[in-house]
Amino acid sequence: MAVMDSAVAREQALDAAEELFYGRGIQSVGMDEIRGASGVSLKRLYQLFPSKEQLVEAYLERRDVRWRGRLAEFVERREGPEARILAVFDWLELWFGEDGFRGCAWMNSYGELGTSSTRVAAQVRAHKRAFREYLAGLVADAALPGARAGQLFLLAEGAMATAGITRSTEPAREAREAARLLLRAC
Amino acid sequence: MAVMDSAVAREQALDAAEELFYGRGIQSVGMDEIRGASGVSLKRLYQLFPSKEQLVEAYLERRDVRWRGRLAEFVERREGPEARILAVFDWLELWFGEDGFRGCAWMNSYGELGTSSTRVAAQVRAHKRAFREYLAGLVADAALPGARAGQLFLLAEGAMATAGITRSTEPAREAREAARLLLRAC
DNA sequence: CCCGGTGGAGAACGAGCGTTCTCTACCGCG
DNA sequence: CGCGGTAGAGAACGCTCGTTCTCCACCGGG
Numbered sequence: 001m002a003v004m005d006s007a008v009a010r011e012q013a014l015d016a017a018e019e020l021f022y023g024r025g026i027q028s029v030g031m032d033e034i035r036g037a038s039g040v041s042l043k044r045l046y047q048l049f050p051s052k053e054q055l056v057e058a059y060l061e062r063r064d065v066r067w068r069g070r071l072a073e074f075v076e077r078r079e080g081p082e083a084r085i086l087a088v089f090d091w092l093e094l095w096f097g098e099d100g101f102r103g104c105a106w107m108n109s110y111g112e113l114g115t116s117s118t119r120v121a122a123q124v125r126a127h128k129r130a131f132r133e134y135l136a137g138l139v140a141d142a143a144l145p146g147a148r149a150g151q152l153f154l155l156a157e158g159a160m161a162t163a164g165i166t167r168s169t170e171p172a173r174e175a176r177e178a179a180r181l182l183l184r185a186c
Numbered sequence: 187m188a189v190m191d192s193a194v195a196r197e198q199a200l201d202a203a204e205e206l207f208y209g210r211g212i213q214s215v216g217m218d219e220i221r222g223a224s225g226v227s228l229k230r231l232y233q234l235f236p237s238k239e240q241l242v243e244a245y246l247e248r249r250d251v252r253w254r255g256r257l258a259e260f261v262e263r264r265e266g267p268e269a270r271i272l273a274v275f276d277w278l279e280l281w282f283g284e285d286g287f288r289g290c291a292w293m294n295s296y297g298e299l300g301t302s303s304t305r306v307a308a309q310v311r312a313h314k315r316a317f318r319e320y321l322a323g324l325v326a327d328a329a330l331p332g333a334r335a336g337q338l339f340l341l342a343e344g345a346m347a348t349a350g351i352t353r354s355t356e357p358a359r360e361a362r363e364a365a366r367l368l369l370r371a372c
Numbered sequence: 373c374c375c376g377g378t379g380g381a382g383a384a385c386g387a388g389c390g391t392t393c394t395c396t397a398c399c400g401c402g
Numbered sequence: 403c404g405c406g407g408t409a410g411a412g413a414a415c416g417c418t419c420g421t422t423c424t425c426c427a428c429c430g431g432g
Contacts, residue, residue, distance in 0.1 A: 025298070041410045107297060112297050147363065153344070154344030154361050157344035158343035161347045166314075178337035181367070216419055218420090
């Protein structure tokens with residue numbers, strides 16, 4: 001711990017921040033607790049992230065990259081444009097079933113900080129826009145009408161919100177079935 | 187203000203709490219601000235609601251009754267079981283367009299307090315269950331397969347989440363169109 | 373007119389927490 | 403061996419806020 005590379009300290013801090021912020025909410029986790037969980041001293045934490053808000057931003061940004069990466073990796077293993085669209089919902093089901101699943105980190109962050117931190121709010125909007133555009137790409141690959149993208153997006157968002165509140169994987173299956181019907185609609 | 191009936195004070199407190207909690211979030215509004223906005227003294231506030239958490243509960247409970255009442259009133263003016271289902275989404279569009287719309291109060295509260303207040307979490311689950319069951323009733327009236335209820339619910343939830351984040355009424359129209367396709371799906 | 377009690381205004385208290393500061397140990401270098 | 407500088411541990415600071423307390427004005431009953 002004596003000589004700790006900055007990059008390593010940064011990753012450890014973000015690991016602890018992600019686990020604590022996602023699991024218990026941002027406002028109820030103090031910087032001191034992140035220090036304890038990460039082993040990164042407060043002084044170092046504030047060198048790496050000059051304020052808690054910037055730590056939150058970095059947490060959401062790293063999670064965004066990883067979350068969309070995991071989704072894309074799963075989806076791209078499927079063959080066929082429609083199968084790929086349905087795979088999004090299969091992946092949601094896997095995600096909802098993971099230990100420690102607590103809903104969508106961006107929805108939760110927005111509920112907590114959307115009115116007080118414009119930077120967090122912007123990050124949430126950017127993440128949702130990126131997810132929607134990813135779906136739009138899948139819809140275009142399937143040569144479906146562009147309006148389907150928004151509809152599938154709403155199903156996925158509804159499933160995330162509901163799974164977070166009810167702690168169940170069922171919404172993913174419900175959303176998948178609805179998506180299947182939408183794909184078959186004229 | 188000198189002689190204030192308890193019931194009146196209670197309503198004034200809840201009016202202020204609703205406006206402030208919904209508009210700015212629960213954690214960022216202090217009891218003192220509610221006193222200022224309501225004209226109800228702190229002493230009286232704590233007689234009526236022995237803790238902030240109980241004031242939050244009362245706010246959510248009263249809002250639940252009113253929200254579902256307004257929805258049902260709008261829906262029941264339509265004739266025909268399928269028209270009534272679509273009316274839910276028309277009403278969402280009106281709601282999203284209201285001044286001061288800030289997303290779903292229950293999703294927001296859950297994001298803020300879901301991990302720290304089991305009572306608030308339970309209230310959110312109860313509200314969502316009631317809304318889902320209301321949809322299930324409409325679906326049954328239309329003699330549609332029961333699975334449609336969950337699918338329409340997810341569309342509505344996705345629309346609420348998205349409208350809250352993007353401050354747009356468009357998600358209601360997208361959800362309505364998806365619902366229309368689902369109603370026509372075999 | 374006096375008096376007890378009710379209610380309001382606002383101070384006070386105590387805890388939590390973001391952020392900074394102090395002190396000390398250690399390490400590489402001359 | 404001495405020294406400057408870096409890093410960590412943890413205290414300290416300042417602020418916010420939920421909750422309670424103090425003080426005083428008012429009001430109805432004897």
